Amino acid sequence: QTYRDLAKGEQTAAQLEANLTVLESKLEAMLQALEGRAQDENQNEKQKGGDAQRAVPGKDMTK
Known part of the structure; x- marks a missing residue:
């Protein structure tokens, strides 16, 4: 029994x-x-931050 x-x-x-x-x-x-x-979320946040830096309101970026 013990063995079982x-x-x-x-x-x-x-x-x-x-x-x-x-x-x-x-x-x-x-x-x-x-x-x-x-x-992925960190990369998206970095991209959004980079976009915000590139698109400065009131500044003409085409010159």
């Missing part, structure tokens, strides 16, 4: 480890997606 319990415990531990590996992969993918989105 031990074997079942090891099997459960292996299943938990596999589930944690899958969860870790999903979390990594989510983190990468969020980091990519944050980088």
Whole structure:
């Protein structure tokens, strides 16, 4: 009985480890997606800031 319990415990531990590996992969993918989105937003903000500097009200930029 003890041997069966031990074997079942090891099997459960292996299943938990596999589930944690899958969860870790999903979390990594989510983190990468969020980091990519944050980088895109930062680039958009920098571009907007650059556009604002180029388009100065009251200043003729065609000269």
